[in-house]
Amino acid sequence: MTNIHLLGVPLEEGAGRRGCIMGPDAYRTAGLAEELAALGHNVTDLGDAQRVDTGPIETEHNHLKFLPEVAGWTRSLHDHAFALAGADTLPIYLGGDHALALGTVTGHVAAAAQMGRPQYVLWLDAHSDFNTPASSPSGNIHGMPMAFACGLDGFPDLLGKPLPAVLDPQKLCMMGLRSVDREERELLQSSGVQAHDMRAIDEHGVARILRPFLDEVSQANGLLHVSLDVDFIEPEIAPAVGTTVPGGATFREAHLIMEMLHDSGLVTSLDLVELNPFLDERGRTARLMVDLTASLFGRRVLDRFTTSY
Ligand SMILES: NC(=[NH2+])NCCC[C@H](N)C(=O)O
Ligand SMILES: [Mn+2]
Ligand SMILES: [Mn+2]
Numbered sequence: 001m002t003n004i005h006l007l008g009v010p011l012e013e014g015a016g017r018r019g020c021i022m023g024p025d026a027y028r029t030a031g032l033a034e035e036l037a038a039l040g041h042n043v044t045d046l047g048d049a050q051r052v053d054t055g056p057i058e059t060e061h062n063h064l065k066f067l068p069e070v071a072g073w074t075r076s077l078h079d080h081a082f083a084l085a086g087a088d089t090l091p092i093y094l095g096g097d098h099a100l101a102l103g104t105v106t107g108h109v110a111a112a113a114q115m116g117r118p119q120y121v122l123w124l125d126a127h128s129d130f131n132t133p134a135s136s137p138s139g140n141i142h143g144m145p146m147a148f149a150c151g152l153d154g155f156p157d158l159l160g161k162p163l164p165a166v167l168d169p170q171k172l173c174m175m176g177l178r179s180v181d182r183e184e185r186e187l188l189q190s191s192g193v194q195a196h197d198m199r200a201i202d203e204h205g206v207a208r209i210l211r212p213f214l215d216e217v218s219q220a221n222g223l224l225h226v227s228l229d230v231d232f233i234e235p236e237i238a239p240a241v242g243t244t245v246p247g248g249a250t251f252r253e254a255h256l257i258m259e260m261l262h263d264s265g266l267v268t269s270l271d272l273v274e275l276n277p278f279l280d281e282r283g284r285t286a287r288l289m290v291d292l293t294a295s296l297f298g299r300r301v302l303d304r305f306t307t308s309y
Helices: 020-029 032-038 067-085 098-115 145-149 182-191 198-204 206-219 251-264 284-296
Strands: 003-009 042-048 090-095 119-124 172-177 194-197 223-229 267-273
Touching (some): 020 090, 020 267, 032 042, 067 098, 251 267, 267 284
Parallel strands (some): 003 090, 119 172
């Protein structure tokens, strides 16, 4: 039994199109809390977080879209995540676009540093979201959170203070990549992120990629934040996202990752991001995300294996 706290993050300003503001309520309507409670967990819905007002933010990068709004969310979420990391609970952040990770990941990294434990991140996404303001072709801040968390140069003052601790790029594992911008690719590779594209999944399967990473987290006694972007999944089965890229993870690949994460017992926090209910078909994407989350929290077909494979 795990104490789970749900925190809604109705943030849509980081994305290029509107609609993610409805994400938290779509997860509630799809029955996320009820599913997790049915698995025996103690679930508390904290309601929605609120953005703080930052006033204007200075930057030479005029193409950054909705900078004060995103900065206001970053400050609010950083503090929420820091506080939740210190409590005896597993927070699930219900997005909201992926810019929410500017706050959640940096908050968890800061808390881990204070606890003296290494923080790891598993990033499940078609995109690496590793642009800096200078490298971003779009100016959409949801394409930048991991560059920010890893302390790359060139960001305006999003947090209202220097980052208390930076994420070690070597403790960041990305799976599912199939859309990375040209300069972003250089940044990603020179930083030493453990980046795995869809080709790696095709050739080796998700288990062979994920297992060594989970072993590393376990051996280091690390904390593990998982950030699941809807577009990690094949758009034919998960259409409710503004940035679809064909060739995503299958239903079974995605569930296997969740089942392996559950078996590992290592996950300490989770983002569910980029769900755009305005683009959904009768709630099927919201329901798929709820089912994947249920797998991560212990739903399985059989209680135990009857044979060893
Ligand atoms: N979280 C996301 N869906 N990110 C998409 C980012 C797309 C592109 N790389 C950009 O920087 O604009
Ligand atoms: Mn993303
Ligand atoms: Mn994405």
